[in-house]
Amino acid sequence: MSFKNSTAERSTVTRDTVKMEKETGNIYESIVAMSKRSNQISVEMKEELTQKLQEFASSTDNLEEIFENREQIEISKFYEKLPKAVAIAMEELVGEKIYIRKPEDK
Numbered sequence: 001m002s003f004k005n006s007t008a009e010r011s012t013v014t015r016d017t018v019k020m021e022k023e024t025g026n027i028y029e030s031i032v033a034m035s036k037r038s039n040q041i042s043v044e045m046k047e048e049l050t051q052k053l054q055e056f057a058s059s060t061d062n063l064e065e066i067f068e069n070r071e072q073i074e075i076s077k078f079y080e081k082l083p084k085a086v087a088i089a090m091e092e093l094v095g096e097k098i099y100i101r102k103p104e105d106k
């Protein structure tokens with residue numbers, strides 16, 4: 001997925017709001033667009049993580065297996081280190097990678 005190769009910030013960064021409203025002309029519309037895109041990214045990430053963790057699911061649960069499954073732990077750590085969905089959405093908005101469609105006023 002595109003979020004794996006994202007160069008979005010992994011920590012808090014001060015943003016220039018003028019760059020954010022460049023696409024829509026309105027900061028509030030930009031925030032709504034980022035919010036919707038962030039939700040999409042979050043759902044994609046969760047589905048992919050769930051799919052990968054399903055490979056390790058077993059019908060019998062032993063406490064020993066849960067603590068010793070290193071591959072599952074490594075996958076979880078990888079997804080924890082990824083940038084947050086909101087940061088990826090901000091980067092896409094500022095980089096003009098988001099297509100914003102508005103219904104026309106009649």
